[in-house]
Amino acid sequence: MSDPRTVLVLGGTTEGRAAAAALSGVDGVRVVSSLAGAVRSPRLPDGEVRIGGFGGADGLAAHLRAERVAGVLDATHPFAARMTANAAAACTAAGVPLVVLRRPGWTAGPGDRWHRAASVGEAAAALPALLPGRDGRVLLTTGRGGLASFAPVDAAFWIRAVDPPEPPLPRRHTLLLDRGPFHLDAERALFAEIRPDVLVTKDSGGAATAPKLAVAREREVPVVVVDRPPLPAGVAHAADVDGAVAALLGRLLR
Numbered sequence: 321m322s323d324p325r326t327v328l329v330l331g332g333t334t335e336g337r338a339a340a341a342a343l344s345g346v347d348g349v350r351v352v353s354s355l356a357g358a359v360r361s362p363r364l365p366d367g368e369v370r371i372g373g374f375g376g377a378d379g380l381a382a383h384l385r386a387e388r389v390a391g392v393l394d395a396t397h398p399f400a401a402r403m404t405a406n407a408a409a410a411c412t413a414a415g416v417p418l419v420v421l422r423r424p425g426w427t428a429g430p431g432d433r434w435h436r437a438a439s440v441g442e443a444a445a446a447l448p449a450l451l452p453g454r455d456g457r458v459l460l461t462t463g464r465g466g467l468a469s470f471a472p473v474d475a476a477f478w479i480r481a482v483d484p485p486e487p488p489l490p491r492r493h494t495l496l497l498d499r500g501p502f503h504l505d506a507e508r509a510l511f512a513e514i515r516p517d518v519l520v521t522k523d524s525g526g527a528a529t530a531p532k533l534a535v536a537r538e539r540e541v542p543v544v545v546v547d548r549p550p551l552p553a554g555v556a557h558a559a560d561v562d563g564a565v566a567a568l569l570g571r572l573l574r
Contacts, residue, residue, distance in 0.1 A: 327568065
């Protein structure tokens with residue numbers, strides 16, 4: 321029997337774990353999931369797991385060659401732009417097929433009061449016009465990266481993240497260390513306790529963190545939504561796990 325073909329899943333997301341599980345059930349495929357190690361206690365997927373970076377695009381290309389990786393499925397977070405760019409460059413250099421799995425972003429509906437921002441910095445700059453002065457209250461759910469942009473804003477922040485963020489942080493802040501999925505009733509209770517004037521979030525998409533948007537709509541709270549970065553030009557991509565797995569397997573069988 322020939323050696324199984326190795327598929328590297330760049331994971332750390334719900335979709336990454338689902339993709340690893342789906343690929344693990346395919347005959348002749350060996351699945352290795354790579355996690356960046358940014359979260360202290362990550363949820364581990366099925367199959368083999370490696371934790372830690374590769375050393376940029378060149379390091380990843382060297383890894384692909386050394387491990388004889390047959391295909392890569394990038395299921396990292398929609399805002400992991402550097403990792404996706406490195407994956408695209410490394411796969412091109414190593415001649416390895418790449419499929420990027422990106423769940424669709426969120427779409428505003430009736431009653432939503434959304435303000436789009438091109439970056440975290442632009443989101444921070446938009447806050448003063450949306451807050452009722454220095455007594456304003458912000459529920460900040462952009463994760464632990466880029467929080468220095470909000471440090472100069474004179475408001476009270478509730479910062480939700482999986483792990484404690486590094487300073488600088490807003491002078492007045494409360495940390496809410498929690499991990500999704502978040503449920504509607506719990507989000508309603510949180511909004512009732514905090515009474516935020518503004519919600520700030522990234523356009524992560526998916527159902528795990530979407531209930532906060534429904535509660536903001538119910539309470540007529542403005543939402544600053546940071547747009548996700550574009551994918552590298554020319555990469556194959558799919559919007560769901562089944563599509564991404566099928567696309568990658570199709571490339572492996574060519």
